[in-house]
Amino acid sequence: MLKTLVGAFALSMAASFAMANDFPKQDLQGVIQWGAGGSTDLVMRSVAPHVEKELGRSIVMTNKTGGVGVIATQFVSTQPADGYTLLMSAENPQLYKVMGLSNLDYSNFYPVNVLARGVPIIVANKDAPFNTFKELVDYVQKNPGKVRMGSTGPGGLPSVVGAMLSSKLDFKVTAVPFDGDGPALTAMQGGAVEFMPAVLGAAVEHVKAGRIKVLAIFDKQASPVLPDARPITADYPQFESLLPWGPFFGVFVKSETPDDVKAKLVAAFKKGANNEAFQKLLSDRGYVSMNMSGDEANSFLKKWQSTTSWIVYDAGMGKKSPEEFGIPKP
Amino acid sequence: MEALTYLFSSWIQPDLLFLTALGAFAGIYIGAIPGLSVTMAVSILISFTFSWEVNPALALMNGIFMGGVYGGSRTAILLNIPGAPAAIATSLDGYPMAKKGEAGQAIGLSTVMSFIGGLVGIVVLALAAPAISEFAIKFQPRDYMLIAVMGILLVGALSGESLAKGVFAGAFGILLGTVGLDPMTAEQRFTFGSVSLMNGISSIALMIGMFGVSEALLQLHHLNAQAVKQKIDRIVPLWGDIKRHLSLTLQSSGIGVIIGALPGTGGDIAALMAYDHAKRITKNPDVPFGEGAKEGLIAPESANNAAVGGAYIPMLTLGIPGDAVTAVIIGALFIHGLNPGPLLLLEKPDMFWFTVGNLVLADIFMLIFGLTGIRIFTKIIECPKAVLFPLILLLSVVGAYSINNSVADVWWMLGFGVFGYFMKLYGYQVAPVILGIILSRLMDDNWRRAIISERESLPDFVLGILTSPLSATLLGIIVFVLFTQTRWWKRRFGAAPTSLDAVKSN
Missing domain, CATH: 3.40.190.10 (Periplasmic binding protein-like II)
Structure with missing residues (x-):
């Protein structure tokens, strides 16, 4: 047992000394925004093994549910911007501002991969x-x-x-x-x-x-x-x-994460998401594969936010106008 | 006939046999370390076993699940730190037994009872899975709320010397459970604008602090007292002892299976309810509850392992997870190319029988590994306190940190440790606090779901409870339990006052 303890302790110490150039030096943490067995959970748990093969490290996934995903989003935003904590999430954060839930949205994060969208x-x-x-x-x-x-x-x-x-x-x-x-x-x-x-x-x-x-x-x-x-x-x-409108699933890190770490994650996820088994699994379940990252993903995210924010606001569900946050009308 | 082949396939294939054994062994030690959870271990294994066939992967996970649920009792008995929330009730009588030098006996008894409980859970899974899962999904939000209320009544059994102090501690726990973002509206509650409070207070950190650290601090009062010599002559419980308690074991296992099969509740609540049940039906225990009653060990240990079989029931029949671990296993099946859902049982019946047979095997390995090595473990509490207490603190810090890899949890754990120390000094029990924080969200969420469903109309809500046979039964149990605590009932039907609770507080 003592060995386990020493091991665990050494692991936690290693965390603080991890450097970007030999990323990843330790296992990654994947924070899933929604409950186990739900759609976000299924997509993330099925892509992770393929990505782990690319990274050579495990992604330890936990479901941190509650508050329409704000709890997980908020949690990841308080973690160090070292790329070791991944936000595995759905479309919800793009509406937090309009719904008055949080000041965070995906502009605070970097899209490692927007994997798929659902119908x-x-x-x-x-x-x-x-x-x-x-x-x-x-x-x-x-x-x-x-x-x-x-x-x-x-x-x-x-x-x-x-x-x-x-x-x-x-x-x-x-x-x-x-x-x-x-x-x-x-x-x-x-x-x-x-x-x-x-x-x-x-x-x-x-x-x-x-x-x-x-x-x-x-x-x-x-x-x-x-x-x-x-x-x-x-x-x-x-x-x-x-239409068409639908939810999407993506993996994000804090936007302040070092560029070389981002690049490594993007490459690993791109390859992992291209895996045949994962692609088959997506289409079997009725998802449309996207597999985009960086600027391409960002423009998709912005467009989605503008369409949906205004629909929600016009339906009287939003607490604040999208205009307040500079979200353009589609 | 074919089912039989699948049932025993893991018994005759050496690799599967080995993986199940390995899982059970690892599970016991992962489960024993507070903060390291079975859920965590199984999630890590998903990626690790990705390239394997599905059966070996499942064998390893089943082993870990079974062993891990049992393993939590180890540290609960030896150090008063439950390895997992499901072992909270175990520490209530297990640790007093260890303090009296009966640690070996306590571990032996809990191992055998975990084995029997596990077996009952699996038998129910094998024989009645479809019926039970249909029953389990019938539970409405209001029924979950009633279960939470039933759970709150356990405060009576956990209060120790004064019911009032127990109620205070329970209410404090419920209050702690509300801290953080509101799970329904994401409104901030008691966060005072602090981001680290938005994630709420970890119930595991609270548990490690209040049980482990506070007990270590309390023991510093007796620093010079000689460590109790542990009796290790008899570890495997006598057959007569097992037989005498068989009825309690089976009842507790029943509670465990049902609570485990409900998609919203798991082994932690099952074990606490079984403990309460044991206290209620045991008229004259040899040793009072809270001071090392065997019944107080038997009930939670059989219930939490029975909940393992229970959790598989909705998972294998409907593709609905019965708890956090089966949710992860569903993910594993999914990436192994299976479609866990209501059709799994029809399309791949082999999966079902394989799991049943493999769980029995895991249960047997758990028994074997559980009963060996006890002698060495009991030595832990014989070692000098100057060595033992720093070790407990170290274990607590590592445990609290590993919940979420967060230093904030370590501070919470230490803070609650000191707070729990003062609570104990002034005659407050810490168990109701943990009960409160566990049940807080279950009650909060489901009360609100229930009342929203009735469009905020209280009369409709009450009518809903009274007209649904299920809700009415649950309400009936609550009323009955309350009623049996009245003085009138006790004078009329009660034997000599046996338990410490309500009687003393009168």
Whole structure:
């Protein structure tokens, strides 16, 4: 046991002397913003092994959930900018400013890799009294405020899709927040909520097993993974102007991280994400691979932020105007 | 027939056999060190075993899981530092046993009970998994809230000399649990603008400090006292002893399986509930609870290992993790090209039977490794206090640091250590504080989910509880437990006052 102790102690000492040029000198820490079993978690845990092979070190991943991911984002921002702490996160931080959640967003971080984006679908408890999105809308209009929608807190994917729905339709529901889409999907199977917008990848296995039913794909075209699911624009063409829209998953470090460390991480993630097994896994689960970093990723992030911030703000969900932060109108 | 082949495949293939044994052995020591968790170990293994076949990877993880949950009891008994939150209840009677020179016996007993508990969990997994997972996902936010309330009632069992002091300590723990960003709205609570408070207060750091450091400080009062000579003549418990407590073991294991199978709760809450249950049903323990009662060791140890089988139930049948470790294992299956979900059981039934058989094997290895080497370990507490206490402090610092690789956690741990020392000096128990911080979020989140679901209407909320058979049953249990603590009930049905709690506080 003493040996273990000495080992652990030596490891912690090594942390403080790590230099950039021979990065990585020790294992990395990956802080996952959302709960275990959710979509962010699945993407990160499946890309990590390929990246570890490139880096020659382990990425020890922990789920640090809560506050729409603010807790993890805030945590990583308080760690040293040495590249040893990775933020493994989804789209949420781009809305923190408008939602009044935090002063941080991805402009405080450097995009090591924006791995993939997901397609939202709208799913329901299998016993819910509606079978298509049109029926859901009718049902909600007959019972305003009574239908419970699974959510992941303000600024989470379900709340944004919810804002888009209510911006174009008369759509009043009660949003019940959970610790991520994994726990929310579980709660929906138990009947705690009637329906929810979720990422296709997180829900697809449950849909295939017939445990939940899919009402619509929140996109302009059907997905090869669930060919029977109807695109929402088929019944409600007014959504066309907002689409395609979807969550994304990326790996970030603090923007003050030394350039050579950034470069090493970018190269490792680029190669890791290109791995055939990971690519197959993404497409099987209905994700669209992106694998971009640096400036290319930054312009994608900025565009996403401007579109979504204004939708959220115009829907009355945002606490502060995007204008305050200089986020341009799309 | 085919199922049988998969069931025993890890028993006959030498490499799988070896990996399971290795996992169980490593798990015991990882679990024993506070701050190093099974979740952490399994996450590291995912990347390590990436290029392996899926079965060897699973064998190693199953071994670590089983051994790690048990391992937490080691340091709980020997040093009063629970290796993991699931071993908190174990320290309550295990450490007093060690102080009396019965450490070997305590470890032996907890090992055998962990083994039986683990086995019960696996049997339930094998025989009733689909039914239990359907039951487990039926739990609504209000039911989780009621479970948290049931947990809060444990304060009565953990208060020691005064119920009022116990309630104070429990409330303090709940308050500590609210520090940080609000998990629903990300509003800041009690952070006073400090970034290091935004992440909340680590319950593990609190646990290490309040149990380990405070006890070390307290022992400094008796620095010159001779260390108690440990009796090591009988380590494996007598068959008669096991048989006498079999009913309690099975009941505690039952609690463990159910609580473990619920996606929102795990072994820590299961062990505490089982401890409370033992205290309630044991009318005349040979030794009072809190002073080294065997029942106080049997219940939590069988429950937390039964929760392992429980956690696999929703994972293997529905692809829903039963706790943090199974969540990581789901990730592992995923990157090994399997699709963990409700179809896994149909598409790959071999996976299910392999896991069941392998868990039994891991349980057996845990028993073997648990029962060997006890003699050397009990020597630890016989060593001079001038050596032992610095060692405890070192272990506490390393443990607190390794939770999140954060120095802030070390300060919290030391601060709570000193605070816990004064609490103990003034007759406050520290266990309710930890109970409070563990249950704080469970109660907070689920109460709010429940009331939001009812559109903030209290009458609808109450109606919901009364009309749902599940919620009504949970409420019934809570009312019954409260009722049995009234003076009227005790006068009427109570035997001689056996436990230290409510009676003394009257």
